[in-house]
Amino acid sequence: MELQESAFGFEIDRVVEAIEERDCEKVGLQFPQGLKRRATTVVDTLEERTDARLYVSGDPCYGACDLDEWLMRNTDMLVHFGHSPIKDSDDVLYVESRSDAPIRDVTLDAAEKLDADAPVCLVTTAQHSHVFEEARDILEDDGFEVVASGGGNRLNNTGQVLGCNYTSVVPDAPQVLYLGGGDFHPVGLAMDHPDKLLVVADPVNDQVREVDGEKFIRQRYAEISRAREADPDKWGVILSTKIGQRREEIAQYLLDNYDDTYLITMDEITPDRLLHFDADAYVNTACPRITTDDGPRYDDPVLTRVEFEIAVGERDWDDLSFDTFHGAWST
Amino acid sequence: MELQESAFGFEIDRVVEAIEERDCEKVGLQFPQGLKRRATTVVDTLEERTDARLYVSGDPCYGACDLDEWLMRNTDMLVHFGHSPIKDSDDVLYVESRSDAPIRDVTLDAAEKLDADAPVCLVTTAQHSHVFEEARDILEDDGFEVVASGGGNRLNNTGQVLGCNYTSVVPDAPQVLYLGGGDFHPVGLAMDHPDKLLVVADPVNDQVREVDGEKFIRQRYAEISRAREADPDKWGVILSTKIGQRREEIAQYLLDNYDDTYLITMDEITPDRLLHFDADAYVNTACPRITTDDGPRYDDPVLTRVEFEIAVGERDWDDLSFDTFHGAWST
Known part of the structure; x- marks a missing residue:
């Protein structure tokens, strides 16, 4: 079957060349959720043109921060579609999907x-x-x-x-x-x-x-207030196991400086997974968008590090700011 | 805080001894879903009695087949509560939870x-x-x-x-x-x-x-029939990335012998994760209980290997049997 080109194009020739150049026997393919439907077509095309065994990642993928580490360890190359690199690596070939929509x-x-x-x-x-x-x-x-x-x-x-x-x-x-x-x-x-x-x-x-950001800012104020009112005895500090969302230094800092904190490691972070724990509130050191976009769907308050520091009275409300990532991983 | 002993008891002394003997700096703790509420109490107890930094696994855990490999790689010892070993390992301390209910x-x-x-x-x-x-x-x-x-x-x-x-x-x-x-x-x-x-x-x-097993057997017949009627062009073959649910030889066999198969690697297998792919049916080589217990909740039919072979006409209906695991992992 021919690869159908649509609004988003993949550079399949570049993938075939890399497979041949590196003489890959096993190749991992990873797509963001919205592009997973094209996985079987990409597999068909690569099977026609190469001899590699193709492994498609079925786990969710939310960005270039979210590389499938199992496939990185267990195949000769991971092809990561749809995102540009946060950090270059010999083990990963990034294939952006380019829109051909007129601008x-x-x-x-x-x-x-x-x-x-x-x-x-x-x-x-x-x-x-x-x-x-x-x-x-x-x-x-x-x-x-x-x-x-x-x-x-x-x-x-x-x-x-x-x-x-x-x-x-x-x-x-x-x-x-x-x-x-x-x-x-x-x-x-x-x-x-x-x-x-x-x-x-x-x-x-x-x-x-x-776009007006005011309502999102108000939502964060509400979450911090919810945490203050709950006055938690136990804070879960969430450390991501995803390669590009793992901010161990922040988690360690919180653990070292606050007694009522418990370190919880997670791959996928979802409301139902936290329900099993008896913490009263959480500090999420992983992807900040989990906190800001999904936080209100969680039973217990989920805050960023700065929001936590406001909630426990270490910082002023004026310090409220969006949590951002500036570095990449070291391994 | 003292560890509250309840219907299920943990051998905390044995955990403390192992941490001291091995001089562990970082210790992973993994609990099945039903015991995760006790994680903070176990952490409190171990923090009082040792100097180790404790990492609690927040990912779901369904058995001794489902060890937290990230914690195995990133801590000095993983303590796995609630299950007995499928395979002994120096990296894992198994602490069964023993019921004291009279029998x-x-x-x-x-x-x-x-x-x-x-x-x-x-x-x-x-x-x-x-x-x-x-x-x-x-x-x-x-x-x-x-x-x-x-x-x-x-x-x-x-x-x-x-x-x-x-x-x-x-x-x-x-x-x-x-x-x-x-x-x-x-x-x-x-x-x-x-x-x-x-x-x-x-x-x-x-x-x-x-207990009468008849209704479960009937459900499997129904799932195989559903797959036959759908007459799928594309079968997804699910390979688990979990250490004790990874039957790569079965997945490879299916890929090598059937053209319309696509290899999909997954950690957690859930109905919504499969929705993103355009396969019409799935063969699950991971935990057979995902197939038998949860299969009917999936949009597309999910079969075991033997059920797949019945569906494609390679085996008789009489061959229908429960899918079992007999080995352990080699790494």
Whole structure:
């Protein structure tokens, strides 16, 4: 069966070349949830063109922070589809899925919501990074001053955003144009930069909108208040076993400095898994988006480290900020 | 805080001794779901008596087949509570939780449902293995011929049953007395030995009952029929990444002999995780109880290897049998 090219394209030739070059017998394939339906077609194509045994990861995958370590250990190469590298590794071949959706009209529509007299910071995701410069040119031709930063700090490209890292937003810019789909990054941008005007240009759905981060900030205040009122005797400190979500130094710090803390290691973090423990509240040192986006679905309060410090009275409410990841793993 | 002793007791002294003997800095603690609520109390006790840093596994744990490999690699010793070893390892200390529920009355009550003129095979779980000989004596004093086997084949003790292994049932015995709680083992016993009279003596709830396996067998027929009618183009072959549920030779055999098969590796296997793939049916080579107990909750049919071979016409319906594990892992 031929690989059907759709709105998101994979570079299959590059995968075949890497399998041949490395003489791989076993190859792992990992897809984010939204691309898993294409796994069987990718397997068919690779089986036609190579002799490798193909192992598809069936576990959830939420980003390049979430590499299938079992496949890394047990195959000759892991092909990770849909995300750009947080950190390069010889064991992992990253294959971004690039959107071929046109960007010109949606970018110009979005520009009408911006202040033409102020600099605009342009950000995007791995799916659209290959058209970042095209988008910048469109805005500059339209008369805007475009600013951009990024790369380093887990980020592969200029202007790229990750769910845990919005450092590519230039601090001085009063407004941000996000080129990409979904709600996930607009929400993250709004939480990390609640003081900026945020406009979304979504090329896949051809939609433009403004995003207000206020309600997410209010939700975090509510969660901290819930934890204060509960006055927990036992705090579970969650340490992720996922390679790119493992912040052991923060977990250790909390364990060393607070008596009522218990270290809980987890791969997937879900509300039902925490129900089994008798802790009264949790500090999540793994992916901050679990805390901010899913936290209110948990029976007990789940806070970030800074939110915990506010809850126990070590910090002021004014210190509330979005929890971000800046480093990568060392092994 | 003192460890509260309840119906299930842990041998904390043995854990403390092992931590001291091995001079452990980091110790992993793993509990089955039903015992996770006691984790914080065990941590408190061990922190009072040792200097080790304690890591509690927050991932689900379904048996001694399901060791937390991340903790095995990243701590100096893993203490696995609640199950007896499938295979001994220097890296793992197994601490069974022993029930102190009295067994005499419930065993004699159950005996009234048995045929006094035929041999009875006695089986139990790790929670009651320490009173196995006491139960045997009670039955023999009551006039029964008691037969027993087991040990080896993943089984730690004579007469012990696992969810995937009921080989301790003596083939010639027409009746089985199961000493233990829950529905899980009665269901497995009934599926593996549908021709035997099966009586449950549950010491924890002080209950006696007969179990009929017929409905479980009918359910498997229905699942195979569902798969035949769907006539799948694509079969997902599920390979577990859990240390004691990884039957790679069966998965490889299926991949090598059937074209329409795709290898999917998974840790936790759940209905929602399979929804992301476009396979039409699945062969589960991991824990057989996922197939038999949870299979009907899956959108697509999930079969065991033998059930798959019946579905594709390679075997007769008469070959239908309960899928069992007889070996342990080699690494």
